[in-house]
Amino acid sequence: MAKIQPPQPVRGTQSMLGEEADRFHAVVAAFDRVRRLFGFKRVEVPVLEQTAVFARSLGETTDVVSKEMYSFKDRSGDSVTMRPEFTAGIARAYLSEGWQQFAPLKVATHGPAFRYERPQKGRFRQFHQLDAEILGAAEPQADVEVLLFADQLLKELGLGETAVLKLNTLGDPETRRAWRDALHEHFQGHRDALSEESRERLERNPVRILDSKVHGDWPVIDSAPVIDDFLTSEAGEFFGAVTAGLDSAAVRWERAPRLVRGLDYYRHTAFEFMTDTLGAQGTVLAGGRYDGLVEALGGPHTPAIGWAAGIERLSMMIAAPEPERPEAVLVPLGERAQAAAVRLLADLRLRGIAIDMAYRGNMKKRMQRAAATGAGFALIIGEDELEAEAAQVKDLKTGEQRAVAFALLEASIRA
């Protein structure tokens, strides 16, 4: 009979156990803690959306939409997509779920997202993001709020030094248009010096040339016009208010004049927290103001700002968290003790004690297992202990052991 092959995981997906899972959870727990401090409401949005939600909001020509989405027709023939990011789905919910009445609305969520990419360090096909958004707020205070949230989160994760905030402004539409035209003119003039990719970007989106990683492009990029010369007074004031907010909250930041966003609906503030510890994946948290997105989905003009962070990337950067361990492990010996142990376990767990049971092997094995969990105490119960209604409680660190009446176990573990 042919033995069947055990299935392989889908490429770019992960299963986590032990330290990896602990790290992941530590990031999510910190996020949820800080989220509450900042008053961002917990929301849940679907993994599946109509394909149009992402196609319209991200732009049909972006890499994400044109070649990285997990899209398929469901059984009724509708084209649906597994979210490649959170913002579009939240914007959709803002429109379709009546969330507009709560504007300005501060929301946060986390979960899996999907992109069909070549996996590598810090890059997966199913990856997980933290996400924070403020919808319906045009004020620079919202930008500051969202940035302070990100900054405090990273500090609580112990990444205050390793992740650096790079900040830029893309100005308002008027600014952007003028700057874009100037860039086009500049790059057109140096066309021959540009790489092939950059020449392709020239007509479609000259702003993106600033992103180029081709070293040969850099001299031309360095001499390109800077946005500051094109900022309208409103846009300049807006950016000034954001940086002033950051400064008064003592958040360290660096101006990154070449930091841009490809999509047209981005306005004003754009930022990334960067690191050099993750190889090619330097961005650990990124976001910006997307005042044009809700309109692109057919809604009313709605200023908004938000960010997303990669949970896996943060997990890889933080110090290893303390592993979870039970407070005690029950070691029953013999059938009668086994039966009594189940009752004791249930009782202690109801009282909030984290306790496990070692039920396999001889006593030596059971003690080994108890010690291996990292528990503080082993509670030994055999025939003698049943008679006396008192367990032998062994402190696994000091090796000291004494009899403790069943009724007093909780107190002795807590002590």
Add this chain to the structure above:
RNA sequence: GCGAUCGUAGCUCAGCUGGUUAGAGCAUCGGUUUGUGGUACCGAGGGUCGCGGGUUCAAGUCCCGUCGGUCGCCCCA
């Protein structure tokens, strides 16, 4: 989508220029100690050498393909 590199037990790896029954450590299970762990010793189980083809008297070892991991390009979280 492109490039590089790797793929031997559950895990980490060793197997020299192709040559008899493929090894180690850790882990697992059992024992020395049938009621006491974190040490030591003894023993056991566990491998289609990723998969498929080819070269050869002979392939884990060479060649081709394929799948997967890793790293980079691209893109991004």
